[in-house]
Amino acid sequence: MSTLTLAAELAYWQQTSIRAVVGLVAVLLPAGTLVYLFLFKMMSFMQSRLGPMEAGPYGSLQLLAEVGKFLQKEDIVPAKADRVVFKAAPFVVLVSTFLLVLVIPGGPDLMFIDVDTGIFLALAVSSISVIGILMAGWASASKYSLLGALRATGQLIAYELPLVLAVMGVVIQAGTLNMQGIVMAQAQGEIFGFGGIGSPFIITQFLGFAIFLVAVQAELTQPPFDMPVAESELVTGYLTEYSGMRFLMFFIGEFATAGIFSALAATLFLGGWYVPGLDPTDNLFNVIGPMVLMGKMILVAFLIFWFRFTYPRFREDQLQTLAWKVLIPLSLVNIVVTGVLKVVF
Amino acid sequence: MTATTDAQQLAYIAGQAADARVNVELETEGMTLNIGPQHPATHGTLRIIVRLDGERVIAAEPVMGYMHRGYEKLVEVRTYPQVTTLVNRIDWLGSFANEVPFILAAERLMEVEAPPRAQWIRTALFELSRIANVVLFLGDMGVQLGAITPVFFAFRDREFVLNQIEAVTGGRFHPNFDRIGGLKDDLPKGWIVETLGVLDRIRTFCDEMEDLVAGNEIFQARTRGIGVIPADVGLSYGMSGANIRASGVDWDLRRDSEMGLVHGELDWKVWTHPDGDSFARYWVRLQEVREACTIVEQCLEGIPSGPVMAKVPRIIKVPAGEAYVETENPLGIMGYYIVSKGELVPYRVKIRSASFNNVSITPWLLKGVYVPDVISILASLYFILGDIDR
Secondary structure (H helix, E strand, O other), X not given: OHHHHHHHHOOHXXXXXXXXXXXXXXXXXXHHHHHHHHHHHHHHHHOOOOOOOOOOHHHOOHHHHHHHHHHHOOOOOOOOOOHHHHXXXXXXXXXXXXXXXXXXXXXXXXXXOOOOXXXXXXXXXXXXXXXXXXXXXXXOOOHHHHHHHHHHHHHHHHHHHHHHHHHHHHHHHHOOOOHHHHHHHHHHOOEOOEOEOEOXXXXXXXXXXXXXXXXXXXXXXXXXXXXXXXXXXXXXXXXOOOOHHHHHHHHHHHHHHHHHXXXXXXXXXXXXXXXXOOOOOOOOHHHHHHHHHHHHHHHHHHHHHHHHHHOOOOOHHHHHHHHXXXXXXXXXXXXXXXHHHHHHO | OHHHHHHXXXXXXXXXXXXXXXXXXXXXXXXXXEEOOXXXXXXXXXXXXXXXXXOEEEEEEEEOOOOOOOHHHHHHHOOHHHHHHHHOOOOOOOHHHHHHHHHHHHHHHHOOOOOHHXXXXXXXXXXXXXHHHHHHHHHHHHHHOOOOHHHHHHHXXXXXXXXXXXXXXXXXXXXXXXXXXXXXXXXXXXXXXXXXXXXHHHHHHHHHHHHHHHOOHHHHHHHOOOOOOOHHHHHHXXXXXXXXXXXXXXXXXXXXXXXXXXXXXXXXXXXXXXXXXHHHHHHHHHHHXXXXXXXXXXXXXXXXXXXXXXXXXXXXXXXXXXXXEEEEEOOEEEEEEXXXXXXXXXXXXXXXXXXXXXXXXXXXXOOOOEHHHHXXXXXXXXXXXXXXHO
């Protein structure tokens, strides 16, 4: 096993740094560029336009162009802002985004960390972004930002619950919180004695998958749940006062979180890096696993962004009603049914 | 209808009293939020000062005049043919429609009448500019509620209408085509067939919007029962156009007054909706675009032959007198009151534009709603800033 060899030769901090650098450069940047381009093109075609065409062939370097543009801009801090908190807020949001990547496995041996409470960790760190958003809204000293941040907080807290409860069904069925274990359970599982395609949980946990996607949409503050940034009401909510590099960090955070939540959904419900018909312990998956995961992730991201570009937004009270009166009872029912069936079969 | 308003007022007072009690207990403070003059939702420079309690609006006050361009004064130093250039820019999305009432008023003073062919083409262009105007609203309402896709469809399909207007008049936005006594030119060759094709596109667009926006559950949840205007309140604020027809008032000047346009000879329907809420206003406009397509189609089929210009003197001097003509423009009723002293230029012109009255109801309408509904209500009232401030 490659990780074991590494462990024998290098100190822990060396391993960690190598993983971090390789992870950032080799995985996240190309993945980000690809997803970004795909989503931009998809969105443009839905809206009957071409999308980015100028930067690079077919607009493929658009992400670099935008990063370059934002880097040149002035980093403005409003006069009445709480400077330290204002400047720290984007980092808090980004940290939450990148901590999420840690637990997603890309192959049988490919993962940043292998913890037994993988999905628990992921859902826990995803809530850190709320603090960043609240910091941004409060420190901006702007009424629009404050309204946006408070909306975001109420919304993110409300939708943590269905998010967690939707995942519980998967956890019950897989019998583990470990992400790798969940993938393996799907790869080696059987549906009523038929094991030809494994047991991707989207089939048995379709309700969970649907609730998870809706809750993710709300966690990402995207339409139809984008009241916190509602550009036609609150200008851009908690982002209003940000410019240049710090705005870019929020912006990247938004897209990256969308991608990473898609990867999470792909791992939990679509079998992650596994392809039906092959031996899941095969070393082959260490090579093609990330690509398979990427494909599934783009599929989920397509769904998320499809909703995003089709629906208008809810009002705050309608959104809370949806969370507390529809999604949470449904996910509780889902857990009960899953638990009963787990005991019966 | 008075009962409704009284009940609303009582509920509002009760709500205020309850808020006051809560404020004493919790010592919460209201917040004044300044929406505009530069704000993404006002598509122009309308400013609304709202007093908020949490996200609920306690009081709202529109501040107008940021785009005042003094047209009524400028008109006084322009000859009658020059005025159309100016008034094009009042409601800039349906500019040809702005020229029509002015020209009709001047024609009435001069006692000339445009030849039949000119009247039919005028009606067709009048309705085309209505389509160009309202199509954008149908998409823009989505943007205001957070769905960004419909507006791209709207811009795409509006372009075909603008192309047709440009083919006749030479200007996409500012045609300056209407003349006292007729029109500047006749239609170009092949225009009628092309326009029929464009109308089909617009009908497809309306079907798309009915699916994508009006049929959307979230859209309905956001607009049904929101911003309800009872008919008598709407009328007392001087509202007109689709806004008042959405409150159940069956009043359309195209049908109810015969003013130099040929709507009376055509077969079409005035749409009303009993609800008076934001959804009703959207729905009525959607139907009106379809109805406008029918009108244009009938105009194109029925255009008589003949000249497009009546005999008028080369240098136009309007005889002394006063005339007021109003027409049913895309945004509502638009009228020009011309006072002439028999000179080259009008002595005084008063412009009655629809959006000014339509927006005046906001202090009454926005009390007690939530901030997101402020935007959806404003969007559904559909104002053009140039039409408010002139």
